[in-house]
Structure formats: C-alpha cells, structure tokens
Ligand SMILES: Cc1cc2nc3c(=O)[nH]c(=O)nc-3n(C[C@H](O)[C@H](O)[C@H](O)COP(=O)(O)OP(=O)(O)OC[C@H]3O[C@@H](n4cnc5c(N)ncnc54)[C@H](O)[C@@H]3O)c2cc1C
C-alpha cells in the first residue's frame with residue numbers, strides 16, 4: 001500500500017515549523033499507523049532526509065507517549081484508541097494523511113511531532129498523591145471498598161496522561177486529565193484527609209501553567225483514548241467546591 | 248568452592264530469620280547526615296520509582312533519570328496481568344513458604360534461596376502499600392480484594408487492576424515519587440539517558456548522561472548509584488518490551504567491572520499475537536491471565552490445518568473431538584496453567600510438527616468459547632474485556648466469535664547484573680534492582696512475579712541495604728564531577744557518539760537490529776544447540792563489523808536524535824547477544840527458559856544437570872574482543888528438596 005503523508009516538520013522548539021509531504025510505499029495491510037511512520041522514516045533516511053521525530057514507547061496503548069494529531073483528530077480517525085493502536089486499514093490506499101503534533105500553549109513543540117508535556121508532571125507533583133510512607137500501611141483488606149466504587153475509580157485511573165484532551169479542547173484545558181486523578185482518588189476512602197488540599201492544589205497548578213478554562217464542550221471526552229468521561233469533571237468540581245467551602 | 252569475587256553475603260541462620268537478622272545489623276544514618284548523602288537512581292519503572300520514593304522518604308538526596316518524557320511512562324506501565332503476594336486471602340492455604348517454594352521450583356532451581364524467601368516474605372506488605380496509595384485493585388462484591396490464579400501455581404494469589412495492573416502500580420509509585428519531588432528530596436531528570444558509569448577508586452560515584460532534547464552530555468555525581476534500568480529482551484529486536492527498553496546501562500556497568508549473571512536465561516511468553524510481517528517492530532502480549540479461562544489447542548487433523556490456512560473453514564467450525572488441547576493432554580495436573588517455558592515449548596512442538604493454524608504456520612488457538620458459556624458474557628467482559636478489545640483492534644478478529652491466535656515471543660530476561668544479598672553488584676556502591684538484576688527468578692520467572700520483585704526491591708529491600716553502604720560514606724565530601732574519572736568517562740562517550748555519526752553508511756539502525764534479532768531468535772531462542780550457538784557468536788561478530796561500516800545515523804549529537812539513541816543502544820545489544828550465546832553455549836543443560844536440544848528427555852521435557860550446573864554463572868568483562876571470564880556462585884538448597892519440575896501430576 002502507498003500513502004502521502006503531510007507532516008509537520010520543526011527542527012526544534014525555537015525554529016519555525018512547516019508542512020512537508022512525503023510519499024511512503026510498501027506498507028503492509030496489517031501495519032499500524034506508527035509502523036507506517038517507521039517505514040516512512042526508513043525510506044527517508046535512505047534518501048538522505050532526516051527522519052520524523054515522534055514520541056512512542058509501549059505501542060500497546062498504555063504508556064501514553066504517542067501523541068499525534070491525524071487528519072484533524074487527536075489520535076486519528078478511530079475511536080477510543082491511542083495513535084499506536086490506530087491501524088492503516090482505516091485509511092484508503094493512496095490517501096493523503098495529515099499528521100501534526102499536539103497544538104497547545106502548555107505543550108510546546110520540541111521537535112517535529114514531539115511536544116513537551118512536563119506540565120502534566122507538575123500538576124501531579126502539586127497534589128496527585130496520597131501521603132503514605134513505605135512500610136506504614138495497614139492490611140489491604142482492612143479498607144473495604146465496594147466493587148462498583150473500585151471499578152469506577154479504575155475507569156478514571158485508566159488515564160494514560162497522553163494529553164489528547166488538552167490538544168483537542170478549544171480552550172486548551174487540562175480539566176479531564178486533572179479530573180481523572182482527583183476523581184479516581186475521591187472515589188476511594190484512602191487519602192480522604194488530604195482530598196481538599198489535593199483538589200485545590202492541582203487546579204491551582206493547572207491554572208498557573210497556562211491551561212485554559214473548561215467550558216464543558218465535551219470535546220475532551222470524545223477524543224480520550226481511555227474513555228475517561230466528563231462525569232469525572234463533575235466530581236472534580238464537587239471536590240473543588242467542597243474544598244473552597246472548607247477554606 | 249565459593250569464588251572469592253562472588254561473595255553473596257547471605258546472613259547465617261534459618262531462612263525465616265535471615266532478613267530480620269540482616270536488617271538489624273544494618274547501621275542507620277542520622278537524618279541530618281542522610282541529607283548529605285546523594286543517591287542516583289537510573290530508571291523510573293516499578294523498581295526505580297519505588298526505590299527513589301522510599302529513599303526520598305528516608306531523607307536521602309536523590310536524583311532520578313529516565314528516557315521517557317515522564318517517569319510515568321516506564322516500561323512497567325505495560326504489565327497487564329497482576330502481582331503476586333502471599334496474603335492467603337482466598338484461604339487456599341497459601342503462605343510465605345508456599346510462594347517461596349513455587350518461585351524456586353518455577354525458576355527450575357537456579358535462583359538463590361535466601362533472596363527468594365525474602366521476596367515472598369515482603370510480598371504482603373507490597374499490597375498494603377499499594378492499597379494505601381490508592382491503587383484501585385479489583386474487589387469482590389463484599390469489598391474485599393479479589394484474586395486470580397496465574398501460570399505455574401495452584402493457589403490464587405494474584406492481585407490485579409483489570410488488565411492494567413502494571414499501569415496502576417506504576418502510577419502508585421509515580422505518585423509517591425511526585426510526593427518526594429514536591430518535598431524536594433528527589434530531583435527528576437526525564438529525557439536523560441545514562442551513557443556511562445563513573446568509577447572512582449573502585450567505587451561507583453556517578454554517571455554520564457545525555458540530555459535527549461539538547462544532546463548535551465552531562466555529569467552527575469553521588470555517593471551511590473542504583474540501576475533500575477529493566478531487562479534486555481529487545482536484543483531480539485522483536486519482543487513484548489517497550490521500544491525504548493534496552494540493556495545499555497547494564498552493559499556499561501559490565502564493562503566497568505560489574506559481573507553479568509545468567510545472561511542466557513530469557514523468558515519466552517507463550518501468549519503473544521503472532522508476527523504479521525517483516526515490517527513489524529514490536530510484538531504484543533496477550534496477558535497470561537487469559538490462560539485461566541482460555542483453552543489452548545490446535546486441530547488434530549492435518550486437513551483441518553490446511554483448510555484453516557487457506558481460510559476455507561473457521562476455527563469455531565472444527566468439532567470438539569477434532570481438537571487437540573495439547574497442554575491439557577500432556578500436563579493433566581496444570582493443564583493450560585503450566586509455566587511459561589513449558590507452554591511456549593509445547594506450542595513450538597505442535598507448530599514444528601506442522602499443526603500451526605495461520606498462514607505462516609506459527610500460531611495456535613486460545614479459545615474462550617467454553618469460558619463464555621460457563622461464566623457468561625458479563626463476567627468474561629469484566630475479566631478480559633479490554634484484552635479482547637485490544638486483540639480485535641490489532642487483528643480485526645473478535646475473540647467473542649473466534650479463538651485468538653497466539654505464538655510465543657521474547658518477553659522477559661531473568662539474567663542480569665549479579666548482585667549479592669544486599670542487591671549490590673560486584674562494584675561497591677553500584678546496586679541493581681528490578682529486572683536489571685538476576686537474583687530471584689532463576690531459569691524461569693513465574694507470571695505476576697516481576698512486579699512483585701520490582702516493588703519488593705524498591706520499597707522494602709534496597710532502601711535498607713543501601714543504608715549500610717551509605718552509613719560509611721556520610722563523612723565523605725560531595726563527589727567532584729570535575730575529577731579526572733568523570734572527564735575521561737565523558738570523553739569516551741563523546742568519542743563513541745562521534746564514531747557512530749561519522750560512519751555515514753547506507754543502512755538504517757533498525758535494519759541492522761532486525762538482523763541481530765533474526766540471529767538471536769534462530770540460534771539463541773526457544774531451542775538452542777552447540778553448533779547454532781557457535782554460529783550465533785560468529786554471526787554477531789560479523790554483524791557488528793557490518794554496523795561499523797554501513798550504519799547511517801543522520802543529524803548531529805546536538806539535537807533530538809532518535810536514530811542516534813537507537814544506534815548507541817544497538818552497539819550494546821551486540822555485546823549482550825554475544826554474551827547470551829556464550830552463556831547458553833557453556834550451560835550444557837536444559838533448564839527453565841534455556842532449552843539445549845542435546846539435553847532433553849524422551850518426552851521432550853527439559854533435562855537439568857544439577858551435578859554440573861547448579862550454580863549462577865557470572866561473567867567478568869576482560870576487555871574488548873577478549874573472551875569474558877566465567878565465575879560460579881554455587882547454589883545451595885537447604886530448605887527445599889530439589890526435584891524434577893513436574894506439571895503432569
Ligand atoms: C507486556 C508486558 C506485560 C507484563 N506483565 C506482567 C505482569 O502482569 N506481572 C508481572 O509481574 N510482570 C509483568 N511483566 C514484566 C514486568 O513488567 C517487568 O519485568 C517490570 O515492569 C520491570 O520493571 P523495572 O522497574 O525493572 O524496569 P522497567 O519498567 O523496564 O523500567 C526501566 C526504566 O529504566 C529507564 N532506563 C533504561 N535505561 C536507561 C538509561 N540508560 N538511562 C536512563 N534511564 C534508563 C527507562 O526509561 C525506564 O524508566 C510484563 C512485561 C511486559 C513486557
């Protein structure tokens with residue numbers, strides 16, 4: 001199979017970027033999207049063109065590294081998948097495919113299709129944890145958690161930190177990402193004593209880092225590869241309000 | 248006779264008391280002195296993240312490094328099935344000694360008793376720690392923690408969070424790490440790759456790392472260095488490991504004097520999605536937990552095989568009596584739950600005999616039809632839903648309708664840096680934890696035990712044992728990164744990069760790596776023999792030469808350069824591959840994942856040779872192009888009766 005790939009090239013954070021279109025040949029029918037890029041890179045290197053930089057690691061949809069905007073959609077045209085779980089069978093042979101990095105002020109481009117998402121780590125460092133020291137925990141079964149609460153908590157905890165929600169939001173808000181963490185913990189009895197502090201600190205950090213406000217457009221939920229829903233944003237809002245009242 | 252260079256430092260006394268004895272003999276450091284002590288941790292997987300967090304909690308001054316853009320993306324994130332612990336929550340008579348026994352037996356009697364016992368001993372506390380961190384483990388309807396069973400054991404001791412256990416455990420460790428980063432005890436250096444270890448007066452004192460964004464080569468000093476850099480499965484090019492997983496840090500340590508133990512022990516996982524073509528760069532694991540309810544089979548009749556390959560029939564159309572559930576047939580006691588090495592070889596045996604069910608002849612079925620009938624859609628959905636989805640996304644076939652196709656693939660490496668009971672390598676001040684060390688799994692690792700080991704090492708073992716080493720160091724000044732040893736190490740790294748960039752050949756790094764993978768899979772894979780292994784060593788040597796003549800790495804060092812990263816790792820994969828072949832050649836026995844064709848029973852089972860090979864083989868580097876020297880740490884089993892592994896009855 002052959003495709004035309006229109007791809008964003010940018011030498012580094014300071015350089016000005018532009019689109020280039022390349023022709024890629026010999027793509028197997030069962031190839032994944034990233035395998036197609038591997039094949040293209042192989043062909044580019046042999047032609048003396050610098051390969052395209054993009055983030056990836058697990059290629060199983062779980063590490064959250066891959067982060068491509070494909071044909072105008074975060075993680076491409078398939079639903080509920082990360083870019084690495086997107087397959088070429090979703091594209092017509094011969095098609096021109098447009099590939100861009102995440103576009104968001106809080107995620108500056110490092111090179112080509114690679115962006116800097118350390119802002120997510122900073123939000124997590126602001127409060128996305130339970131303060132427990134190794135060795136001080138009580139027996140696991142002394143904390144009973146109803147089956148359905150654990151499942152709901154897991155729904156939110158499935159977030160892979162990819163940033164598709166931010167990239168897809170017209171306001172560049174990180175609410176879904178923050179909500180996933182806050183909500184996952186809020187659904188469990190552990191960490192209750194610091195719940196208010198957590199919600200306040202994470203939201204404050206998100207604002208400080210230049211993410212936009214959430215206006216409930218639901219675009220994030222539509223593009224989230226892990227199906228984190230905006231119900232969790234509602235729970236974050238409740239946690240946040242509770243925290244404000246307790247101030 | 249114990250080798251004077253391999254002092255395992257196993258405490259005296261009964262096995263149940265060894266760890267408490269060791270702990271009580273460890274000197275403690277006062278809080279104000281701890282602040283002055285610097286520790287470098289390389290790697291943010293379960294091992295590294297948990298170790299750095301714990302060391303931070305204790306008050307040490309920690310620096311942590313990883314290749315990815317965030318510590319949360321380490322390879323551990325991909326673990327699916329679960330984590331073992333001897334909690335006996337199911338009241339199935341599980342215990343520390345049973346977990347200990349299963350692990351030693353599963354490892355085919357090639358692991359160190361005292362270490363394994365300690366692992367089993369601390370396993371329960373891991374679950375408590377993770378629950379307290381807010382890890383949403385699966386729960387029963389009564390609110391208690393749920394368990395599942397895993398290959399190689401007959402009790403149900405595996406804790407899980409859907410099919411994303413590694414992710415949830417790592418997010419727990421990452422959260423604890425973030426807590427310490429916020430507290431200022433840990434400083435994080437993502438997108439930094441260690442390229443050399445720095446030794447001063449025989450002790451590990453720091454690392455040279457490349458800032459992957461700018462290409463800058465940087466020096467970092469400390470009082471001790473911990474490698475938590477994972478396994479070397481990607482030597483085979485195709486494996487279930489993440490793309491950036493590599494063995495370079497371990498090789499750098501090896502070249503600086505750390506012994507490398509049992510390199511030939513690599514695990515081949517029986518349930519992976521078969522290779523679909525030669526453009527693939529990564530294989531996908533289907534969790535072992537699927538073997539709990541899935542049944543493995545191939546057709547009994549060759550005519551059915553042929554029809555399957557030409558798509559004339561579907562698997563579901565083959566009647567029950569024409570199916571060969573070969574694991575259930577050969578191993579009635581364990582059935583589909585035999586250990587990985589046994590299941591992998593059995594699949595190979597059927598495929599070699601011509602019964603492989605896809606076009607390439609390299610696939611068997613994993614069937615859920617019975618499970619769906621027995622448990623109903625909802626329970627199956629709950630247990631395996633996301634794995635079914637993943638399978639369907641990749642293959643375009645729904646496991647709800649047709650059985651999965653699976654085939655073995657390289658998955659895990661039991662071998663690694665040799666460490667003593669304190670997890671210290673043969674270089675003082677250099678420690679190795681998680682998959683990077685060799686210590687607990689012998690010739691074969693049981694499912695759900697890698698996560699257990701990574702977290703045991705990181706939360707509960709290393710933070711104590713390293714304290715003993717550091718307790719002698721607090722009076723020492725900060726390591727001087729302008730010392731000649733740092734300057735020399737940095738220069739060597741810069742020269743290596745320069746050398747790669749100046750080849751300017753015609754071949755891409757991946758295309759050469761693929762060739763290495765073929766050599767490894769062919770001769771150092773599921774079945775090995777003397778002639779093949781010798782050939783492998785020779786061919787790897789040739790390929791290395793080819794690399795230095797033909798590789799093309801575009802761009803410069805002073806920029807983000809993924810081809811350069813890959814090339815630097817490939818250079819080390821050549822050395823690991825060769826070392827694996829050499830080790831496999833010397834180990835003239837079949838044991839665990841290491842199957843020497845010359846050493847098998849009439850039924851095709853492994854034939855161990857306890858008389859001659861009951862030892863850890865640890866290799867000492869002797870210089871470039873010089874044969875490494877083998878050292879032996881004899882293994883003594885005082886608490887377990889050695890037996891032939893038997894999963895038949
Ligand atoms: C698909 C899959 C599923 C699995 N499922 C299970 C399971 O269900 N249960 C189980 O027990 N085990 C499972 N395993 C095995 C288990 O996941 C691993 O053995 C374990 O996670 C390894 O953890 P680690 O901390 O030792 O290393 P890793 O998680 O591999 O982390 C290595 C770290 O080191 C860093 N690093 C490496 N080299 C350098 C360098 N030179 N410089 C800087 N940083 C470096 C990396 O960036 C990374 O942060 C699975 C493995 C795979 C592949």
Ligand code: SF4
Nearest residue numbers: 159160162163165224
């Ligand atoms: S909420 Fe969804 S889209 Fe946002 S970072 Fe998490 S997984 Fe990605």
Ligand code: FES
Nearest residue numbers: 057059064066084
């Ligand atoms: S590469 Fe890991 S989620 Fe895509």
